[in-house]
Amino acid sequence: MKLGIILETKEFEKAWNGFRFANTALKNGHEVQVFLMGEAVECENLTHEKFDVAGQIKVYSEAGGEILACGTCLKSRNLDGTDVCPISTMVDCLEMVVWADKVVTF
Incomplete structure (x- = not known):
């Protein structure tokens, strides 16, 4: 299954659970993409x-x-993209949602 995860929080436990879920899905053979927005x-x-x-x-x-x-969320915080979290757009988020069989939000 293709899973899209939209993470919108930097609250420790919720963000941690979001990535734990992503890791569990990968370990179980699923394709996963995570899109970070807002404070995430x-x-x-x-x-x-x-x-x-x-x-x-x-x-x-x-x-x-x-x-x-x-x-946009990175720029509003004076942050740059990184190798792990490259700068993306809402078009990229939309493409992830279209690609995914299921989308989960945290």
């Missing part, structure tokens, strides 16, 4: 003693998972 574009460096979002993102990225980050 700040997730790449989120660490917490219980909810290591950055660690889950690293696992996801190393497993070949694709992450896209809203360029």
Whole structure:
């Protein structure tokens, strides 16, 4: 199955669960794309003693998972895209939704 995940929060536990879900889906043979928008574009460096979002993102990225980050949301925070979270557009988000069999939001 093709799963699209839209993550809109940098709340530690919710973002952590979103990437745990993405990692579980990849490990079970599904194709996964994650689109970060709003405050979620700040997730790449989120660490917490219980909810290591950055660690889950690293696992996801190393497993070949694709992450896209809203360029408008990055720019509004004076952030740049990275190798792990490249700058993307709403067109990219739309294309992910069209591509996916199911879309989940966190």
